[in-house]
Structure formats: structure tokens, C-alpha cells
Amino acid sequence: MTEATPASLAACRRADAADPLAYCRDRFQLPQDTVYLDGNSLGALPRAVPGAVGRGIERAWGHDLIRSWNLHDWIDLPRRCGDLLAPVLGAAPGTVMACDSISINLFKLLNAALQLRPGRRRILATSDQFPSDLYIASGVADWLGPDRAELVRAEPDRLTGEIDDGTAVVLLSQVDFRSGALVDLPALTHLAHSRGALVLWDLAHSAGVLPLQLERDGVDLAVGCTYKYLNAGPGAPAWLYVAPAHARAVQPLQGWMGHAAPFDFDPDYRPAAGMERWLTGTPAVLAFLALEAALGVWADVDMQQVRAKSMRLGALFADQVRTRPALATLQLRSPPDPARRGSQLAYAHPEAGALCQALMDAGVIGDFRAPDLLRFGFAPLYLRYEDIWHAVDTLERILTEGSHRQQRFMTRPRVT
Numbered sequence: 001m002t003e004a005t006p007a008s009l010a011a012c013r014r015a016d017a018a019d020p021l022a023y024c025r026d027r028f029q030l031p032q033d034t035v036y037l038d039g040n041s042l043g044a045l046p047r048a049v050p051g052a053v054g055r056g057i058e059r060a061w062g063h064d065l066i067r068s069w070n071l072h073d074w075i076d077l078p079r080r081c082g083d084l085l086a087p088v089l090g091a092a093p094g095t096v097m098a099c100d101s102i103s104i105n106l107f108k109l110l111n112a113a114l115q116l117r118p119g120r121r122r123i124l125a126t127s128d129q130f131p132s133d134l135y136i137a138s139g140v141a142d143w144l145g146p147d148r149a150e151l152v153r154a155e156p157d158r159l160t161g162e163i164d165d166g167t168a169v170v171l172l173s174q175v176d177f178r179s180g181a182l183v184d185l186p187a188l189t190h191l192a193h194s195r196g197a198l199v200l201w202d203l204a205h206s207a208g209v210l211p212l213q214l215e216r217d218g219v220d221l222a223v224g225c226t227y228k229y230l231n232a233g234p235g236a237p238a239w240l241y242v243a244p245a246h247a248r249a250v251q252p253l254q255g256w257m258g259h260a261a262p263f264d265f266d267p268d269y270r271p272a273a274g275m276e277r278w279l280t281g282t283p284a285v286l287a288f289l290a291l292e293a294a295l296g297v298w299a300d301v302d303m304q305q306v307r308a309k310s311m312r313l314g315a316l317f318a319d320q321v322r323t324r325p326a327l328a329t330l331q332l333r334s335p336p337d338p339a340r341r342g343s344q345l346a347y348a349h350p351e352a353g354a355l356c357q358a359l360m361d362a363g364v365i366g367d368f369r370a371p372d373l374l375r376f377g378f379a380p381l382y383l384r385y386e387d388i389w390h391a392v393d394t395l396e397r398i399l400t401e402g403s404h405r406q407q408r409f410m411t412r413p414r415v416t
């Protein structure tokens, strides 16, 4: 049963007192006087990370030097982190590898998918995918040439009709990065399979906030990053998932870390038997140490509770924006039903850029997506209902006073 959405500050405080995930907040180092609604872009810092990275630098690198590859098992960090991630994704151990970025992992997996479906050459994606995903897919098509690959961009409402017997792989995000709209992952996976196509899911805005069941749902291939809801820090390694049925697929970025025996220094490439074949070069060890420590946060977390709290935090924000007259100029661009969106809300406003900066100045951090969207993400492990109330109060105050119209909020920063 879903609980009622709090409708007052006192009700928010009661909801916080009864929150089964309240114990998680203390696992993060959060700045005072800040309400952080951008955990969907860069997750907050887990308390375990600075010590783990510091020890990796001082003791391992500083003292044990190159011996650390064996002594501290640096060499297995990509697999170890993959195995820590697997339960969060509903994946079996040994099917997830942490490595590279989403973009690079997409390049590997799209090539693999095309090889797994000989005779089919279409990569099908909707036109609203994250731009980097489309760039990579069109790059793969250019690279392989028209005889072997073609990118087809479907309008979102035309997707299902476009999956045909020429489609090798359907590339989709479960959660739309702008609006947060959620698509039906099990149903689309099933539909693609019924037409002989594979699915490659981008789970950048899903992992760590939605209860995923990659194995049960028959997902073929998936990618995601770890710096959003998984809190592993800026530029943290991404991950990829390959279903056991496709374990023998090969990827084109053949580097020594993907070789069956990297330290044989064999001049000929032979892919590793297991998931190591998806690796390419040397892992970014310091970033992996942060990732490993950040993943420790999830050991005892119930993803159903995460989803329930995520929906309730979002519903609280949306209800308050809808009912306060000063906020009537904000237009909801996310599905109104919390069950049909991920963990974020998007609002269109003609002054969204300046509003975003004025909010940050007042300690409420969201983000701006050109041309006119304000985006707010709700990371259930460290946000309180009270924080949401405070954020809406701040937004209301800024819009009532017009304080976002100051000159200093008018120039768009380089990174938004």
C-alpha cells in the first residue's frame, strides 16, 4: 500500500521519522544548508570513499607500489565492482563488468549485438535518446558501413511498429533523461525478442533507484554509469551487462586487458573466456577505489523501499508545485503519475536557466537542461521529505520576489 503524500512541514517530519531508509543518509557526507536535488547527475559523496581512496593512494600506491596490482588485487577491480553491482541490477554474479564510460561501452555492445544477429543490420533507437547514445550508434553505422549497419531513429510513439526482421538491436533508455518518463522494460524486451531482435538498455537513470531484474526480464545487454544514483564520483567508471546467453560475443576494442592472458604478451589477440573480454585497457584504479567504496552503501538496501520513497518524494514535490499559486508558471513536463516516471521531475519555464542559478545561490541544487527545463532528481538514500518541502518553499520565494532576475543569474555556465 502506498502511503499518503505529506501535505505540511509537520507531515514531512513525521514521514522522515517513519522512513525505513532514514539510516542511509548518514552514509553520505552532505554539505550543511544545501538541499541536493541533482543526485541524478552527480550523486553525493559516500563517507566511505575518501578513506578508501586515501588508503589506495598512501598505502597501496605510495608504499606497495606496483606490487599493489596483486597485493591489493587492483587487477580484479572491474570484476569485483561488477559483482557488487549485480544484485542492484538483478543480475547474476559474473555478468556485469565495470569499465570505461557508457559511450564507449555502447560502442562495444552495439558491435557485439550486430555480430550476434547476422543478416540483420539495423540499430533501432528512438530520436529522444541521450544524444551521446545516438552519436555512438551513428558512429558504429558509419564505421561498419551501410552493408553491415544502419541506424534508424524512430519517433517514440512509432517505435514498436519499427521493430522488424531487419532489426538487430533496439537501443533504449528505460528513463528519459529529460522528462523522467519511464518505459516498460519487460514488455519492450519481450516484443523485441518476439521479432528476433536483441535489446540494449541504457540504465543511466535507473541503476540505484529502480528495482531492476535484468536476468528475470531477459535483457540481452545493458549499460549504465555509476556517478548518478550510484554515487561513485565525477567521471567514475561505467558498467556493462551481458546476459549469459551472449557470453561468447566479441567486442571490437581489443586491448590487452580483454585478452585471455594479458601477461603472456602474445602478439595475437585471444579474448578472455569470461567477462574480462569486455575490458580494453588499464583500469583507472583510483576511480575504481572510489566506486568500490561507494557500492558498499547498497549491501543492505531494499530496492523496493528505494522505489517507494523515490515515488513519494517526487509526488510531494509535484503536489506542492501544483497547489501553490506562485508556482503556476512552472509547467510539468514529466508524467504526472509517479509510477510512470523514474526519480526526477522536469518543469518548463521561460526563465529556467536563471531560476536554476538563483536556486543554487539559495542552497537548492537542481539542474537546467536547454532550452527551458528545470530538472530535479530525488535520491532516496540521502534526501528527506523535509528537504523537499524546503526546496519548494525556496522556489516559491524566488518566484514571488523575482530574485532570479538579477544580472548575475543571467549568464549560462559552461556546464549545466
Ligand SMILES: *Cc1c(COP(=O)(O)O)cnc(C)c1O
Pocket (backbone or CB within 6 Å): 101, 102, 103, 104, 130, 132, 133, 173, 177, 202, 204, 205, 225, 238
Ligand atoms: C548520463 C548519461 C550518459 C553518460 O554517458 P557517458 O559516456 O558515461 O558520459 C549516457 N546515457 C544516458 C541516458 C545518460 O543519462
